[in-house]
Amino acid sequence: MAEKVKTIYGPCALVYCSTKTGTWRIVRPQIDGEKCVLCGICEKYCPTGVVNTIKMKTEDKKKAEGRVEIDMTYCKGCGICANVCPHDSITMIDEREA
């Protein structure tokens, strides 16, 4: 076996970090809690992976309760979530009006 390398040659990335891509946003997603059925499709298709569907256990099994959270630090406002939503519960609103 070769000796363990002690020197790193060339550039080597050792910091795992994120760019604050939320600053790019010109429109932001707004969720209508009334229409949302917590299907999780927006979470599945979000390219930045910032949508989280949080489901809570309820006694009535037919009605799902919970909420959808979007991390606005990284959301680029692409609008894919609003486009894929089968119940039209997401609307993209102007960032200046938010």
Next chain:
Amino acid sequence: MLTIKDPTKGLVAHGVSTCAGCGLELAIRVILDVMGENTIIVIPPSCSALFSGFGNETTLRIPGVQGNLENTAAIAAGVRAGLEYQGKGDINVLGLAGDGGTADIGLQSLSGALERGDKILYVCYDNEAYMNTGIQGSSSTPMGAWTTTTPYGKPVKRKNLMQIVGAHGIPYAASASIGYIDDLRKKVVKAKAAIAEGPAFLHIHAPCPTGWGYDPALTVELAKLAVSTRCWNLFELVDGSKVNITKKVNKVKPAEEYLTPQKRFTGIDATTLAMVQTQIDKDYARLELLAGLSCETDSAA
């Protein structure tokens, strides 16, 4: 050791400098979610290089190598050989390159790795041009599409990369799309299992809002439209011979429906459009024929 500055839920950081609505970003999250932490990634200079980061910053939590444009598969094969020599054969090696780095520049090294049977997973995300360097046409650019090197629309048809890969007779090759996430996930699982025997290849359709000229919100919709117009077919090639169509389209839409929302096809004339449609029909007929043939050989065996 890797310092984690911003924690994330997966292996890819949330804030990556890819364009809003990037198809590749969606694909890489699914791929790495399935491949897991026990993976080494090889990335050429491309849009995917945004994930390997620059300077001392990275947006991937797994180790990776940033190679050259033409040798992604060769580096991956080397990493694999090194791991096997050290007795670490359980670590997956993943090559992630674009269509230019696969179908044009990286084709010879990919072909070499597939021929040698190196146990690597090679993923080609296809955004149908050299997007990172400024939308130059590649051999995967479809007929009639505008790019900076084909200002009047590409006059010739695209390369059939899946057939080239399939000709090597590798254990598993599949075409997938970001419009069908569950299907993509299943294929990555299958490919991950297949690399125990030999190379696996995935060809993923990843729409690019910047290069194709459409509203970023339409990324997933367009990926789905490409499948329902048969501009992009979802199928698997097992052992290079067995063709399995994974998404059968019953109500086929005319290709025009997929092309019109994209700015890169605005200059397309009726003659080219008819040629594109004929080509699509021909390709699908061929694919169906191959799928039928492999069914027959199955029942004969």
